[in-house]
Amino acid sequence: MPNIEQFTPTEAYEALREDETAALVDVRSRAEWTFVGLPDLAELGRDTILAEWRQFPGMTPNPSFLDDMTRQMGGTTPQTVLFICRSGARSQDAAIAVSQLMEEAGTPIRCINVAEGFEGDLDGSGKRGGLNGWKAANLPWKQS
Known part of the structure; x- marks a missing residue:
């Protein structure tokens, strides 16, 4: 199994x-x-790639998933891809x-997990969004 780096949202x-070539895949x-929001990379001059790993409901x-992701990347995959979820x-x-797929295809890339995710862990009252995560770190985000 690949060794995936773990980054905080910051x-x-x-x-x-x-x-500037790295991508963030939500x-x-x-x-x-739609209802919780998503990372806003506008000040970095790019968009967050939106590709559902698991489909609601x-x-x-x-x-x-892989096709959805690479299509939004213009058909190519950057050398560094960061992945974020809740x-x-x-x-x-x-x-x-x-x-694993990129390694098997002969084009290995650096994959990084945003360990705390967008909303982070549950706090003492059982709610997300205030303890840690992208939103709690006061990083740019938007809601539609």
Whole structure:
């Protein structure tokens, strides 16, 4: 199994700032993007790639995940791809799968998991979004 690097949201944003070719792939569901929000990379001059790892409402695997992702990247995959979900679990799975597929295809890339995700871990009152994660780190995000 590939060794996937783990970045905090702040480390992820800095990596995206420093490497203009790196991409951020949000693997959450369309419902999450719409109702919870998503990372806003406008000040870095690019968009977040939106590709569902599991499809809402049944959370079944998305058979076109890799195609959805690479299509938004213009048909090519950058050398560094960061993956984010709600709290870091789905993005870890996606990073492992993409890393393995790219390695098998003979074009290995650096896959990084945003460990705390967009909303982060549950706090003491059972809510997400305030303890850690992209939003709690006050990184740019938007809601549609």
